[in-house]
Amino acid sequence: MSELLPVAEAQARLFAANPPVATEVLPITEAIGRWIAAPILAERTQPAHDLSAMDGYALRWADMPGPWRVIGESAAGRPFPGVVRDGEAVRIFTGAAMPDGADTVLVQEEAERDGERLILDGAGPPRKAANVRHKGLDFSKGDPLVAAGDRLTAARIAVAATGGARNVTVRRRIRVAIAATGDELIEPGSGTSPDALPESNRLLLRALLADVPAEIIDLGILPDQQDVLTKAFATVDADLLVTTGGASVGDHDLVRPALLAAGASIDFWRVALRPGKPLMAGRRGDLAVLGLPGNPVSAFVTTLLFVKPLVAHLAGAHRPLPTTTRAILGEALPANGPRTDYMRAELRDGRAFVATIQDSSMLLTLARAGCLIVRAPHDPARECGESAEIFMIG
Ligand SMILES: Nc1nc2c(c(=O)[nH]1)N[C@H]1C(S)=C(S)[C@@H](COP(=O)(O)OP(=O)(O)OC[C@H]3O[C@@H](n4cnc5c(N)ncnc54)[C@H](O)[C@@H]3O)O[C@H]1N2
Numbered sequence: 519m520s521e522l523l524p525v526a527e528a529q530a531r532l533f534a535a536n537p538p539v540a541t542e543v544l545p546i547t548e549a550i551g552r553w554i555a556a557p558i559l560a561e562r563t564q565p566a567h568d569l570s571a572m573d574g575y576a577l578r579w580a581d582m583p584g585p586w587r588v589i590g591e592s593a594a595g596r597p598f599p600g601v602v603r604d605g606e607a608v609r610i611f612t613g614a615a616m617p618d619g620a621d622t623v624l625v626q627e628e629a630e631r632d633g634e635r636l637i638l639d640g641a642g643p644p645r646k647a648a649n650v651r652h653k654g655l656d657f658s659k660g661d662p663l664v665a666a667g668d669r670l671t672a673a674r675i676a677v678a679a680t681g682g683a684r685n686v687t688v689r690r691r692i693r694v695a696i697a698a699t700g701d702e703l704i705e706p707g708s709g710t711s712p713d714a715l716p717e718s719n720r721l722l723l724r725a726l727l728a729d730v731p732a733e734i735i736d737l738g739i740l741p742d743q744q745d746v747l748t749k750a751f752a753t754v755d756a757d758l759l760v761t762t763g764g765a766s767v768g769d770h771d772l773v774r775p776a777l778l779a780a781g782a783s784i785d786f787w788r789v790a791l792r793p794g795k796p797l798m799a800g801r802r803g804d805l806a807v808l809g810l811p812g813n814p815v816s817a818f819v820t821t822l823l824f825v826k827p828l829v830a831h832l833a834g835a836h837r838p839l840p841t842t843t844r845a846i847l848g849e850a851l852p853a854n855g856p857r858t859d860y861m862r863a864e865l866r867d868g869r870a871f872v873a874t875i876q877d878s879s880m881l882l883t884l885a886r887a888g889c890l891i892v893r894a895p896h897d898p899a900r901e902c903g904e905s906a907e908i909f910m911i912g
């Protein structure tokens with residue numbers, strides 16, 4: 519076991535060996551989900567004026583408790599042009615600019631209006647400036663909105679757009695070539711036959727990569743023939759090649775020799791994790807290579823821990839690793855061995871219950887799992903009720 523690379527070390531080596539791809543400039547409207555390569559600063563102040571937060575009447579706090587004379591209207595995008603003076607009020611709507619002279623908004627539910635005459639009908643605003651959003655409440659021109667290396671998630675792209683961003687500098691989309699290997703495999707959706715296994719790892723990979731900016735190049739199912747594999751690996755045009763199967767030590771495990779024959783160098787092979795131990799990483803010119811084990815659960819775990827983080831790293835993420843959280847163990851766990859263990863578990867009422875059999879070929883337990891419990895190497899036996907680190911996967 520001593521030759522197995524710890525997971526964190528393998529991830530660090532992967533990132534060090536494969537630099538992020540080039541940048542490109544995109545209109546903000548095309549940049550959802552990209553990682554930003556240059557910080558986005560606010561080009562405007564938000565809100566640009568003092569605005570009303572409610573529908574009601576803009577007035578002077580000094581004139582409380584009224585009555586007032588309504589002298590005009592301020593709607594969002596159509597401000598009142600005049601000035602509010604002693605005893606005057608302006609009808610105002612949510613998001614509309616506060617008129618000069620007014621400092622407070624009386625909500626319409628607490629007012630009674632008869633023509634121009636307005637009187638208080640309730641408690642009224644509790645303090646000066648009530649129901650007013652002040653200029654710059656959210657951010658001011660020049661403020662940093664999105665940092666380099668941050669992803670344009672829903673909230674970040676929305677704040678960037680609000681800040682007036684037009685074109686943003688991002689990393690270009692990552693081109694990921696995927697290949698399954700194995701003579702036993704047939705195309706998913708092509709039916710069943712007694713000696714053949716419907717292939718599932720490419721669908722699993724595509725599903726796991728569906729939410730990152732990656733273009734998938736499907737190399738199909740490759741046979742267990744070294745010359746065929748070598749040719750495919752030597753000619754692939756992508757940023758990252760991901761293979762599944764043929765990564766172990768059997769006579770038909772030909773991915774490693776085929777990669778070497780195709781001119782790739784292997785940086786590491788075999789990592790201290792379960793499942794997923796036979797993972798290999800290498801490089802051919804500018805092409806990063808990850809060889810995943812064929813067992814579907816091993817392919818899932820190594821995609822979560824290596825493929826997706828590498829895609830994020832290549833795409834410029836400054837925090838490419840997935841985050842974990844914690845759950846309470848619903849049952850006791852035995853001491854762990856020398857590899858980091860990722861145990862499929864169901865979450866019920868915030869408690870994690872492990873699947874009884876953790877064989878890496880078993881997809882149904884993975885499909886039913888809500889999380890993977892992460893066990894550090896040599897983690898001691900744990901009792902029911904203890905807290906454990908988990909990856910949410912549901
Ligand atoms: N003597 C040893 N044997 C094995 C070792 C070892 O250290 N010494 N490691 C075991 C571990 S751990 C794993 S994981 C597997 C991984 O082996 P391979 O990467 O060579 O995978 P295959 O043999 O090609 O396939 C394993 C299993 O998964 C099925 N499979 C493969 N590809 C797909 C696919 N695309 N879709 C669905 N299912 C797939 C395949 O039919 C096999 O049943 O090696 C152990 N052996």
Ligand code: MOO
Pocket residue numbers: 791792793794795796811813816878879
């Ligand atoms: O590492 Mo294998 O992936 O345990 O089954």
